[in-house]
Every structure is written in C-alpha cells, then in structure tokens.
Amino acid sequence: MTKLSVSKHETQHKLKSFQEYSQASFAWIISSVLSVILFINSYDFTSKTMKPYVLAASVIYAAFTLLQLIITAKIRRDILVHGHIKNSTRALGYIQILSILTGNVFIVTSACSLIKKDKPPEYTIAVYMLLTQLFVIAVSEINLFKPYVADTFPLAMLILLAIALFQFVTLLLVSKYVKRNNARPWLSIAAFPLIFTSLTGNVFALLLGLTLLTKIRNNGNPAAAKWEEVWERLTKNTTAMSGLFFIIFLFSISICSFFTFDYSVAIENNYGAILQSPSLAYPFGTDNFGRCLFSRIIFGARISLIVGFISTAIPVVIGGTLGAISGFYGRRTDNIIMRMLDILYAIPGILLAIAIIAAFGANTVNLILALSIGSIPTYARTMRANVLLVSTFEFVDAARAFGARNSSIIFKHIVPNSLAPMIIKSTLTIGGAVISTSSLSYLGLGVEPHIPEWGNILKLGSAYLESHSYLAIYPGLAIMALVLSFNFLGDGLRDALDPKMD
Numbered sequence: 001m002t003k004l005s006v007s008k009h010e011t012q013h014k015l016k017s018f019q020e021y022s023q024a025s026f027a028w029i030i031s032s033v034l035s036v037i038l039f040i041n042s043y044d045f046t047s048k049t050m051k052p053y054v055l056a057a058s059v060i061y062a063a064f065t066l067l068q069l070i071i072t073a074k075i076r077r078d079i080l081v082h083g084h085i086k087n088s089t090r091a092l093g094y095i096q097i098l099s100i101l102t103g104n105v106f107i108v109t110s111a112c113s114l115i116k117k118d119k120p121p122e123y124t125i126a127v128y129m130l131l132t133q134l135f136v137i138a139v140s141e142i143n144l145f146k147p148y149v150a151d152t153f154p155l156a157m158l159i160l161l162a163i164a165l166f167q168f169v170t171l172l173l174v175s176k177y178v179k180r181n182n183a184r185p186w187l188s189i190a191a192f193p194l195i196f197t198s199l200t201g202n203v204f205a206l207l208l209g210l211t212l213l214t215k216i217r218n219n220g221n222p223a224a225a226k227w228e229e230v231w232e233r234l235t236k237n238t239t240a241m242s243g244l245f246f247i248i249f250l251f252s253i254s255i256c257s258f259f260t261f262d263y264s265v266a267i268e269n270n271y272g273a274i275l276q277s278p279s280l281a282y283p284f285g286t287d288n289f290g291r292c293l294f295s296r297i298i299f300g301a302r303i304s305l306i307v308g309f310i311s312t313a314i315p316v317v318i319g320g321t322l323g324a325i326s327g328f329y330g331r332r333t334d335n336i337i338m339r340m341l342d343i344l345y346a347i348p349g350i351l352l353a354i355a356i357i358a359a360f361g362a363n364t365v366n367l368i369l370a371l372s373i374g375s376i377p378t379y380a381r382t383m384r385a386n387v388l389l390v391s392t393f394e395f396v397d398a399a400r401a402f403g404a405r406n407s408s409i410i411f412k413h414i415v416p417n418s419l420a421p422m423i424i425k426s427t428l429t430i431g432g433a434v435i436s437t438s439s440l441s442y443l444g445l446g447v448e449p450h451i452p453e454w455g456n457i458l459k460l461g462s463a464y465l466e467s468h469s470y471l472a473i474y475p476g477l478a479i480m481a482l483v484l485s486f487n488f489l490g491d492g493l494r495d496a497l498d499p500k501m502d
Contacts, residue, residue, distance in 0.1 A: 011080065019236045020085060020114050021075050026238045027110035028068040034104070035061040044277075057102065064099045068107055071096065071114070090114050103138065105131055105245065109238075121228070122178045122211055124235040126171040128245050129194075129204035133164045136200070136252050140260035142294070145280040149262060156259035163197045167205065170194060174208070180228075183215045191216075201252030233496040240492020243485035247305075250482065254302040266295040266452050275468055284474045287460055293471065296452040297478050303453040304482060307364065308433040311371035312426050319376040320415070320422060323383025328391060328410050338384070341377040349374035350436065357445045367446050371433055382425055386418035393417075420497040428490035431483035438479050454479050 015021050038058035042051050074089045096111035112127045113119060137160050143149045150156075170190050177184045194209035211231065234240055270290030278285045284293035326337040344352075353370035360366045390396065391414060399409050440446035441455025442462075449456055454475045461471030 023110040023113045023238045024072040027106040030106045031065040035065050120178050120180045121231040121235040122174050125208045126174045130167045132202050132249050152259040185216050201255035203248045230496045237492040239488045243488030246485040250301045257298050265292045266299050285470050299452045300454045304434050307437045308430045311368045311433045312430045314372035315375035315379045316426050319379030320383045323380035324387050327384040327387030341380050345377035362445050390414045390417050424494045431486035
C-alpha cells in the first residue's frame, strides 16, 4: 500500500470518527438534490410560465445548501488541522436551525448535531421528536387554505402546539442534564408525560420517555452499557434516523389526521375542482373526481402502515414460534415442521397472495392474510438458525441443570437472545409488504377501490401520465420514500446490533 493511499485512508477514518462531518455531508447532498427538484418544478412546461413561490423556495433551499457546504468544508478543515471542531464553526449551526422554516429536516438535524459537542442518544431522539411534532403541525396547518376544516381542527391544533412547547422544554432539559452515563433522577417527571404525548403517534416521545426512565434506573450500572451502545450507534447513523423520522412522521400524521383533516375532501366527488393543478388549497392538485390528492395520500398512509406492520407481525410471531420449536427439539419435530413449511415456501409469495384474494375477495383483511401466510417460512428459517446457535450456549445448559422446563428455556432464555436478526429482517421486509400492498391494489386485488390507498391512487393517476403526471408522481414518490425509509432503518439496526461492531 502506497503512502498516498495510507494517508487517504487515515484521513477518511479521522473524518468518519466525527458524527458532525457525516451528518453535514449527508445534509448538503440531499439538500442540493431537493433544491434542484424545486427549481425544475418552478417552471410550468405546459403554460411556459414560472411559479414564483416555488422559485423562491428553491432559491432559499439553495442558499441554505450553500451555507451547509461551507460549514462542511470548515468542519473538515477543523478536524484535519486541529483534531477537533472549533467553537466558531459550531456556532454556525444556530444559523442553519433557521432552515426549519423551509422544512429542511436534513440541515436542521445536522445543525442540532453540530451545536452540541457531547451528544447522548437521548439528545438526538429529543431533536427528532420535536421535529416530528413541528412537521405534523405544519402539514396539518395546510388545511387552513381549504374552504372548510374538520370540526375538531382548532382544538386538535391547540393540543399539538402545547405538546410541541412541552417537547421543546424537554429538549432543553435533556441537552443540559442528560449525560452519556447518567441522567438526573428528577427528569422522570418529564418522562411520564412524554410517554403520554406519544398517543399522537410521535413514537420518538415514547422512546425518549422510556430511555430516560431506563437510564435513571440504571445510573452507573455496567449491565446497561451494551444497550446504550446500541442506541448510540443507531442515533449516530444519519440515514437510519432519517428513515425512522419519515416512518414515525407518517405514523403520527396518520393518527392526527383523524382530528385535523376532513375525510370528505379525500373521498367525496367535487366536480367544481376536477384536475386542478397544485395550489395552496390543493398542494398536490386534484384527481379526475375533484378529490384532494394531498389528503388522499395522507389518509392512504394509514393503510400502507397498517398492512405493512400487521402482515409482518403475524409471520414474525407464527414463523418465530415454529422456528424456535423446530430448532430446539430437532429430529422428528424439526423434519415435520420444516418439510411442511418447505411446501409453503415453494409457492411464490405474490402468486399465493393473488390466489387467496381471488378465492376470498379483495379487502384489507384478506390482503393482510395473503401477505402474511407467504412470509411465515422465511421467518421460521431465520429463527430456527438462531435457536440452533443459541442452544449451544452455556446459560442454556445451566437452565437445564436447574430443572427449567423446555417451554421456559425456549421462551425465557433462547428466544430473547435470538430476536436481533428477526427484528432486522422484519424491518427490512416491511418495505416489501408496502410494495406488495400497492401492487395488488393497483391490479384491483388489494384494498377496496373506494378507499384512498397509495396503490389505488397510483392506478387512477396512471391514466393521466401525459396530461396530469402529478397524479401518479406523488403517490409513487410516497411509496418510494416509505420503502427506502424502512430499508435505511433496517440497515441501521443491522449495523447497531452486529456483534462485529463491538
């Protein structure tokens, strides 16, 4: 290896050791792509006119992107020259926080990471918690431009704003009083309300509340260090946290939309607003029945998330149980269970789903069952392989020596130590379930046609690709973003739980 390559390798290793540099680089790259997309969309090729608001947004995005690029270069120089990031460079993060007004979550998270030098996982979770809440409020406020809003809109928005204020105060407290190895005991006063606020769907609030309580209970306990390291690795992974942010944002807006969005604008025909271009009242335009495409995509997120999670949870439980029994008992039990699952595994999953739906009808329940049954063998194989490995460990022999029953050994000792690969696999395959749901709905074999679901929306929009392409582009982008988010999160969990990373 030449001196040049060694020097380059050392430089890359030094830069990667600073989370701020990785996040800053990721932020300016994604932000530059978004700036280009906004600039292209600022020109209406049909009427050959400029859209001033979109053009202004692209210019603002470009300005923050340029500043982010400068900050990234300064961070790189500080690391290579001084071995640390100077306080003057960190101070620039306060300027970048203003990009929250543009909705640029990538630059905002990079700025929050840059401002604070010592960042425990709880701080990162608190930042994403507040961002999720603010994004839900911002998206919900778009309804003010519609002719009417839901009856519960004013009260719901007031509650969301109060929760956002409480979460902001919590972020300040976490920033000051939570360290890597300990947290002030009185922070439990904030932890319990945080868990309660997660009823809005903001799972980051639930995670923060639970991690605070766990850290307070385990202050100075070395046994908890392993899981704290896992959390730290995950929160340092920018792509994984970005994916988790989008998933939780969709989950939260899906719950809050019950009170902040009017369902009628998504399902009732409005012949006075047919095929309207995107505007403040209709951010994504309207379809051929005059229904608000933006509202339909928001409500469609519920179906995609529900089907994705449930159709993954069912095979995880059933396949995991069968795999655990098969791997633990072996011999005849193993042969019987695995050969039966091999028969099921031999049938292509999508073909099995189509057959089940064709036999029992196209509805949401049948769709979930169809997607679940075909995935059972893969989860059973994964659990079986892990159980075969864990069964050889000494603590299992110790449990046998103490006279523990087989069922107790399996579900109290072996299965908990075999869950990490199952969690990773399930996270990665939820994205596949979302694609399958949309694909079957597009073919008319999934969710009922009258329900706003991304596959149904995409099917209607495909008929207007030449004249009103946005009808297909927006639901297609929503599907892509959700699937990518699950893939990013799965990759991040794999890296965080990988024993080789210890």
